[in-house]
Amino acid sequence: MPEQLFQFLVTGITVGSLYALVGLGFALIYNASDVVNFAQGEFVMLGAMAAIALQNAGFPLFLAAIVATLLTVGVGLLLERFAIEPAVGASVVSTIIITIGAAIFLRGVALLLWGKDFYALPPFSGDTPIQLGGATVLPQSLWVLGVTVVLVLLVRAFFNRTLPGKALLACSYNRVAAQAVGINVKVMLRLAYGLSAGLGALAGILIAPITFSSYEAGVMLGLKGFSAAIVGGIGNPMGAVAGGLLLGVLEALGAGFISSGYKDAIAFLFVLMVLFFEPTGLFGHKSAERV
Amino acid sequence: MRLAGFYIFAAVVALLPVLFPDNYFVVVVGTSAGLHVILAVGLNLLIGYAGQISLGHAAFFGLGAYASAILSTRFDWPSLLALVAGLIAAGLIAWVFARPILRLRGHYLAMATLGFGIIAHVIMVQATQWTGGPDGLAGIPPLNLLGWQVDGDLQWYGVIAAAMLLVVWLSLNLVDSQVGRALRAVHGSEFAARMMGIDTARTKTQAFVVSAVFAAFAGSLFAHQQAFVSPDSFNLTVSVELVTMVVLGGLASTFGAVCGAIALTLLQQGLVVFEDYEMLIHGALLMAVMIFMPQGLFVGLTQAAHRLGSTLARSKFRRSLD
Amino acid sequence: MTAMIAPLPLSSTPASPLLAVTGLEQSFGGVMALAGVSFQVAEGLVYAVIGPNGAGKTTLFNALCGFYQPSSGSIRFTERELLGLPTHRIAACGIARTFQNLQLFFNMTVLENVMVGCHLRTKTSLFAAALRLPRVRRQEQRLRDWAIEALELCELADRATQSAGTLPYGLMKRVEIARALAAKPRLLLLDEPAAGLNDTETLALRDLITRIRDSGVTILLVEHHMPLVMGVSDRLLVLDYGSVLAEGTPAEIQADPRVVAAYLGGAVNYAV
Ligand SMILES: Nc1ncnc2c1ncn2[C@@H]1O[C@H](COP(=O)(O)OP(=O)(O)OP(=O)(O)O)[C@@H](O)[C@H]1O
Ligand SMILES: [Mg+2]
Numbered sequence: 001m002p003e004q005l006f007q008f009l010v011t012g013i014t015v016g017s018l019y020a021l022v023g024l025g026f027a028l029i030y031n032a033s034d035v036v037n038f039a040q041g042e043f044v045m046l047g048a049m050a051a052i053a054l055q056n057a058g059f060p061l062f063l064a065a066i067v068a069t070l071l072t073v074g075v076g077l078l079l080e081r082f083a084i085e086p087a088v089g090a091s092v093v094s095t096i097i098i099t100i101g102a103a104i105f106l107r108g109v110a111l112l113l114w115g116k117d118f119y120a121l122p123p124f125s126g127d128t129p130i131q132l133g134g135a136t137v138l139p140q141s142l143w144v145l146g147v148t149v150v151l152v153l154l155v156r157a158f159f160n161r162t163l164p165g166k167a168l169l170a171c172s173y174n175r176v177a178a179q180a181v182g183i184n185v186k187v188m189l190r191l192a193y194g195l196s197a198g199l200g201a202l203a204g205i206l207i208a209p210i211t212f213s214s215y216e217a218g219v220m221l222g223l224k225g226f227s228a229a230i231v232g233g234i235g236n237p238m239g240a241v242a243g244g245l246l247l248g249v250l251e252a253l254g255a256g257f258i259s260s261g262y263k264d265a266i267a268f269l270f271v272l273m274v275l276f277f278e279p280t281g282l283f284g285h286k287s288a289e290r291v
Numbered sequence: 292m293r294l295a296g297f298y299i300f301a302a303v304v305a306l307l308p309v310l311f312p313d314n315y316f317v318v319v320v321g322t323s324a325g326l327h328v329i330l331a332v333g334l335n336l337l338i339g340y341a342g343q344i345s346l347g348h349a350a351f352f353g354l355g356a357y358a359s360a361i362l363s364t365r366f367d368w369p370s371l372l373a374l375v376a377g378l379i380a381a382g383l384i385a386w387v388f389a390r391p392i393l394r395l396r397g398h399y400l401a402m403a404t405l406g407f408g409i410i411a412h413v414i415m416v417q418a419t420q421w422t423g424g425p426d427g428l429a430g431i432p433p434l435n436l437l438g439w440q441v442d443g444d445l446q447w448y449g450v451i452a453a454a455m456l457l458v459v460w461l462s463l464n465l466v467d468s469q470v471g472r473a474l475r476a477v478h479g480s481e482f483a484a485r486m487m488g489i490d491t492a493r494t495k496t497q498a499f500v501v502s503a504v505f506a507a508f509a510g511s512l513f514a515h516q517q518a519f520v521s522p523d524s525f526n527l528t529v530s531v532e533l534v535t536m537v538v539l540g541g542l543a544s545t546f547g548a549v550c551g552a553i554a555l556t557l558l559q560q561g562l563v564v565f566e567d568y569e570m571l572i573h574g575a576l577l578m579a580v581m582i583f584m585p586q587g588l589f590v591g592l593t594q595a596a597h598r599l600g601s602t603l604a605r606s607k608f609r610r611s612l613d
Numbered sequence: 614m615t616a617m618i619a620p621l622p623l624s625s626t627p628a629s630p631l632l633a634v635t636g637l638e639q640s641f642g643g644v645m646a647l648a649g650v651s652f653q654v655a656e657g658l659v660y661a662v663i664g665p666n667g668a669g670k671t672t673l674f675n676a677l678c679g680f681y682q683p684s685s686g687s688i689r690f691t692e693r694e695l696l697g698l699p700t701h702r703i704a705a706c707g708i709a710r711t712f713q714n715l716q717l718f719f720n721m722t723v724l725e726n727v728m729v730g731c732h733l734r735t736k737t738s739l740f741a742a743a744l745r746l747p748r749v750r751r752q753e754q755r756l757r758d759w760a761i762e763a764l765e766l767c768e769l770a771d772r773a774t775q776s777a778g779t780l781p782y783g784l785m786k787r788v789e790i791a792r793a794l795a796a797k798p799r800l801l802l803l804d805e806p807a808a809g810l811n812d813t814e815t816l817a818l819r820d821l822i823t824r825i826r827d828s829g830v831t832i833l834l835v836e837h838h839m840p841l842v843m844g845v846s847d848r849l850l851v852l853d854y855g856s857v858l859a860e861g862t863p864a865e866i867q868a869d870p871r872v873v874a875a876y877l878g879g880a881v882n883y884a885v
Pocket of ligand 1: 667668671672
């Protein structure tokens with residue numbers, strides 16, 4: 001039993017790390033633009049699929065990963081320029097539809113490029129499982145964990161230590177005031193979309209050796225990332241990370257001890273429960289609305 | 292006068308099969324469009340009028356469909372009774388969930404309704420002993436309306452057209468009443484609405500319940516018409532399509548929702564020809580309409596027509612001065 | 614031993630006030646927006662609340678309306694405790710208001726806005742409305758008549774069919790007043806009704822306020838336009854940093870050195 005629990009925890013933390021990365025992307029974009037980008041999952045899919053395609057075309061794995069990430073960043077910037085910028089000030093419902101449209105569009109592009117087949121990347125450092133106190137851990141899981149930790153720390157440092165990071169935070173508090181003190185809000189918007197696309201792509205590349213990728217692979221990951229961001233209180237980057245880990249672990253435990261078929265239902269039931277008791281997420285700020 | 296648009300619409304719906312007899316496209320696509328209209332008009336009460344988004348409405352569509360399917364195949368209930376049971380079940384479930392869900396705002400509400408829809412879909416797939424799992428349930432008997440067995444495409448066209456017109460009529464009445472104004476007030480300013488004595492939680496609940504019951508109504512008709520249901524008809528994509536219909540036509544306009552539903556149905560039919568490009572075009576169109584015509588096709592076009600009309604009238608007036 | 618036993622008062626207490634607020638406290642984080650505010654408003658008066666920006670005037674209104682939950686104090690309205698009631702129940706007690714930041718229903722016409730104001734005066738069930746039963750039709754007619762009556766009082770009848778969002782700002786503010794009046798309230802709260810109005814409009818507003826008062830509605834008025842306030846109010850409450858600085862008739866307030874120092878500042882001409 002304890003070994004089993006430990007095994008589920010390892011799985012949960014691995015999956016949760018991915019949710020955390022995707023959720024972090026949601027939080028970044030939300031901070032800069034009040035938009036929830038439903039195409040975030042498609043960044044993950046594009047990163048994975050592009051890396052696989054490049055690797056199949058003869059690129060070394062490392063280079064394939066870098067080029068795929070850069071390509072996805074490019075897609076993120078294009079999305080911002082041609083779908084988000086023209087619609088500034090649109091209502092919540094409108095922006096939701098626009099980004100859902102973008103997600104469907106990107107899925108359509110992937111379908112044309114790669115068809116409906118499933119692909120995978122070889123593991124970064126072999127697939128000999130490591131025995132860790134009774135649980136079996138794939139080396140790839142360690143990659144996922146390690147890279148996630150590094151990325152989260154980098155994002156944190158970016159917000160706390162660098163000028164652009166602080167400017168981005170300022171935008172999230174008050175865009176008009178940020179503009180007034182000379183922050184170029186447009187540039188911040190692009191920065192946020194580029195960063196989130198990059199984070200999404202890296203998440204996709206990390207998971208590509210563990211699960212198969214296809215043009216539809218981003219849908220569920222995107223939704224789980226959104227859930228992570230919501231559970232953590234949308235707009236709170238570290239809340240999104242915590243939310244992602246929590247979600248991943250709960251889902252793995254639910255799948256292990258209750259039913260694997262209901263694992264998504266368990267994850268979303270958890271999200272609903274959180275919202276019923278904390279309507280602005282676990283770490284969201286609660287302010288009295290002004291009349 | 293208030294219902295002039297409704298009578299014109301009803302006349303068109305009635306005349307179509309007469310003008311195009313035995314036309315497969317009119318009857319079959321028309322039936323599908325009719326169901327979509329029921330769904331979109333109901334959802335528009337919630338999104339367009341009350342201003343509360345739902346990204347999980349396919350759940351109620353599915354609830355109606357599975358209620359009819361399960362009750363009429365496994366328990367041999369008469370189809371009409373199964374239909375009514377589906378409506379009641381949808382209404383009750385919506386009523387129970389409305390308060391905690393509609394307390395949420397903006398993206399939190401989007402998340403909650405999305406989660407609700409996904410949970411419902413997982414149950415449809417997993418509760419195999421009831422729902423037949425991913426393979427679905429077949430052999431659903433046709434609708435029996437007090438002795439009249441609905442049979443054949445044309446009869447189904449008639450039944451669904453009548454159901455659709457009923458829903459449109461109810462919705463038009465509703466939005467132009469004290470209840471409908473309360474809905475719109477909640478959307479316009481929740482603070483002011485409360486200050487006018489409107490119980491906003493109760494009002495949102497009403498909108499949620501009505502739209503759920505309409506969706507279940509469409510679901511039940513769908514199940515009996517297709518004689519088969521499977522979870523694929525009620526997944527997240529369908530929920531998103533329903534929202535798209537409402538937004539495409541134009542929020543807070545019943546005929547906007549009607550147009551959006553018909554437009555998307557036709558679009559889907561048309562895009563089938565493009566096969567692999569279908570998704571790409573669908574996504575691009577969605578973005579384009581929202582960016583360039585955020586008030587929706589129907590509302591946007593009627594406004595443009597108005598502007599054109601008044602420009603023409605003004606230039607005519609100016610010319611008359613010369 | 615000459616014990617004096619006071620005779621029991623034989624319901625000889627002065628008529629109880631329409632609104633009695635005692636010790637109201639409301640804070641946001643570290644800001645004490647209301648630091649124990651007490652005052653009473655007798656029925657039939659125009660009672661003004663003044664004070665510098667951020668004094669807590671709007672917060673007071675929001676607390677009265679149940680938008681905020683004050684941490685302590687009491688709000689008695691016609692002998693009923695309002696504290697803790699949800700806003701729509703407070704409205705049902707006979708309180709209506711306008712907002713400093715317009716809260717019109719921009720998605721509706723002027724007439725529909727004011728018809729929503731009549732919400733509490735009649736009830737329609739969902740089913741009856743969807744089926745448009747004859748009784749609903751009659752009810753709609755009545756609502757329409759009431760709304761037009763309120764519009765006429767505010768000289769807005771000719772704007773009835775216009776979309777609320779297309780009106781000039783001054784008229785929008787007047788629609789808010791019409792909408793509030795349509796509820797037939799006993800107490801009307803007006804939050805800066807003159808802000809953004811030009812001189813003619815302000816004069817018309819002054820007339821309107823007087824007319825509303827004369828029709829028997831008690832008015833609680835928050836306003837920065839001193840000539841208007843001094844001309845129209847029967848009594849004033851001065852707030853500063855969430856506390857009551859002074860209370861009295863316009864003449865008393867204008868003579869109060871603390872008020873002059875804190876707020877009115879030097880020579881002010883009070884004539885309209
Ligand atoms: N919802 C809120 N959250 C946080 N602080 C608030 C909130 N509402 C009011 N405050 C604070 O409470 C204090 C009083 O504000 P209030 O709006 O009541 O002032 P006011 O007297 O109406 O001013 P004005 O004349 O500018 O309208 C201010 O410091 C304000 O910043
Ligand atoms: Mg104020």
